[in-house]
Amino acid sequence: MAADDTVLRVEHLTMRFGGLVAINDLSFEVERGTITALIGPNGAGKTTVFNCITGFYKPTEGRIALHRGDATVWHALDALTDSGKRGIVRPDGALFLLERMPDHLVAQQARVARTFQNIRLFPGMTVLENLLVAQHNALMVASGYTLLGVLGFPSYAAAERAALDKARGWLDRFGLLARADDPAGDLPYGAQRRLEVVRAMCTEPVLLCLDEPAAGLNPRESAELNDLLLGIRDDHSLSILLIEHDMSVVMGISDSVVVLDYGVKIADGTPETVRNDQKVIAAYLGVADEDVAKVEAAVGL
Amino acid sequence: MEYFVQQLINGITLGSIYGLIAIGYTMVFGIIGMVNFAHGDVFMVSAFIALIAYLIVTAWLGIASVALDLIAVLIVAMAFTSLVNWVIERVAYRPLRGSFRLAPLISAIGMSIFLSNFVQVSQGPRNKSIPPMVQGEFVLSKTHDFPVTLSYKQLIIWGITALLLLAFWYLVAKTSLGRAQRACEQDRKMAALLGVDVDRTISMTFVIAAALAAVAGTMYLMYYGVVTFSDGFVPGVKAFTAAVLGGIGSLPGAVVGGILIGLIETFWSAYFSIDYKDVAAFSVLAITLIFLPQGLFGRPDVEKV
Structure with a gap:
């Protein structure tokens, strides 16, 4: 069962476009009142994850559950999945299966807001x-x-x-x-x-998904944005899911980081642990030729 | 001079009718990027609904007050025409949304043919006429042998058009629905993500467009006293010309374009040849498309890279 404070739970999410596997068996959770960064090299599938969460794409496989209000609603998750309904709304809380909802209902009922890479x-x-x-x-x-x-x-x-x-x-x-x-x-x-x-x-929103909010900002503007996001998180106990390439933003404000590479999660944890993870370093910086096979085996390619 | 003023009065009256129809074209184009070719026929259908309503109100219910008659006919025509257009959108356009660009256009042409044929079969192919609804006129000047007159019905058309445009402007500029419409016009996907029900907003756009067309249809019936099944096409295409001239997608453009087309047509008939008045109006369409494709009030297309 998910922890009490989990807002979003992505389980075994897989998205295929024809023969291309954009996301492969991805699972992660977002806690209430935290900022979770989704990072990875270009083409890692970050925006695809967003598109699945916000109802743009229908995932090939997997479950995306979002919850608000009282945590006991989580107990109804499996029953909800079997019932074939989109979600349940109780006076004290609500639970939704986002992969079953069209985009405007994800916004309207599940209250997921998002921004895009381009304005x-x-x-x-x-x-x-x-x-x-x-x-x-x-x-x-x-x-x-x-x-x-x-x-x-x-x-x-x-x-x-x-x-x-x-x-x-x-x-x-x-x-x-x-x-x-x-x-x-x-x-x-x-x-x-x-x-x-x-x-x-x-x-x-219950969950705010920001796709590269700092893209094109100068260092001062992006520092301002950091303060604003931290302020929103603290004042509204809002959960934020963030795609970002600017590492000063990622390391500065995230409470947890999920790293994707070729649609596979290669690391998950606090910014500190992720920063020192060998696979992450390899994915971002590359490795010496003699180590390629070793890293590929570790990543599962 | 008197002749000129008289033509001006006539032209503005005709232009008001075109303007009301043109708003329907421009609104629908703005929100879903489709030229609704059935809109002219919706206008024609509304004139028939007004005709039937007028006969019921006067002959069956026997209401003698002209003002009451007119208000009742307007309300009935607006309500039923809105319903018709709502159904058309539901049946003929919504299932094709997301299809290739030509699909809804072809569907609209089909709808146009369907409507005019349906009316031809159900109401008969002949001109239907009503006794004059409103009679009487103001004589503005009588200095020479040519009197300049402003008839009551022209005045009513001006007044109702102005009133409706005001209400319509308020709806689009100030209300929540109007904001949603403008948002959908600019970025439908984003509007959906902010919780706007795009389908309902588009439906409401068709309903409003039809209501304005119904006002135009009622005015048309009152002004000319006759209507026939084929009356949708030419006024419809002229209103479309008006929308293009004003800049398609621009609401004030549609009104100004409508009045301009009305004036051009009237002056052409008055000073040149009445036989060629449609040629004059449609030449404007060609000239606009060649030399001013974005229209008078349209935004020029900025190429995005």
Whole structure:
């Protein structure tokens, strides 16, 4: 059984594209309120893992379970798997099998938020509107699916005010408040990166998946981002799953690191143990010619 | 001069109708990148629904108040046309989403033929006419032998169009649904990941497009007093021209484009040859596509590398 504080449990995940095995029998767990980094050389299958978790791909094999609320819900995992349903929601907690859900339900019900390697803001909408779209569901319910909203119903007005306050609060914290009414596409690159994280946070996620959030940032910006991510983790006891190539980010903020190479997990542990792992060093730096066979045998190729 | 002012009034009236239809083209194109060729026929269907509603309201229910008649007809036409378009989207377009680009287009052409044939068979091929709904006019100037008039029905068309555009603008700019629509327009996948129900948003877009087309259809019926099964095609393609002229995907562009097309057509008929008015309108389509492909209000395509 999973530990009480496990939020995400990936078990025996395999993803094949025709003959290509992108991920092979991958298992790992993400604990509540921790930052887990997923690292590995190019083509190791990191983004594929993200795509499986967020419902873009349907895994060939394996189980991806996500939980929120009371930990006893985990006991229902096997029953849920056998029942063929997507998830169970109880008053005190919920458990979902993400591999069974389409992407918008992964976002809406399981509350997994993600960002992409490339920036995918809505460039033509203002910064504030970007954040309101992220709160779309709450607003739609409050607006009675818009008819009441159009008629200016008080409950909707209150909900919209609350959404705006929340958005402004986040912008203030991330130093973007001054640009709230500018089109998102006009922001400088670093600010757009931060805005993506803010927008993901506005969906009130249980798990935040960040695909290379520090890509293209200068050292100062990436240090700022580190502080922000640590702040989010501590204040909201949020779990973050992170793909990152920038080792200063990975080693600086992660609580645990999972290393992939050719779709296989080659190491898993604290940044310190992973950093000194021979297989990881071999995967990143290569090895002397005479050791290739030895390393390949160890990795299982 | 009087002649010119009169044509201006007529042109804006016609243009308002085109503009309302053009919004439907441009909205649907914006959100799913498809030219909904059935939209003109949806407009025609809405005129028939309005015709039936008008006959029921006046002949059966015997409501004599013109304002009440008009409001009832508008509401019935908007409701039923929305339903029709919702079903069309569900049946003919949604199953093809994610298919190759031409598939929904072909499906739309099929839908267009289906609608006009269905109306031809069920309502008969002849012109259907109604007694004038609204009569009377303001005489604006009578200095010479040519009086400039603004009829009540033209005034009603202007007023209702303006009112609806205002409501529509509010819906798109200020409400949660409008934001979701704009988000889907820019990045559908990302919108889904933020929890927006993309399918429902697209459905709502078709419903709104149909409601506006129904207003245009009711206005058309009131203005001309006759409608026939083939009336969807030419106004539909002209509204499409309007949407292209304004910049397809741009909502203010659709309105401005509609009014421009209405004016071009009216002035051409007035000063040159009424037989060639459609040629004039469609020449605008060709000229726009050649010299101003992004339209008046469209964003030029930025090539992404």
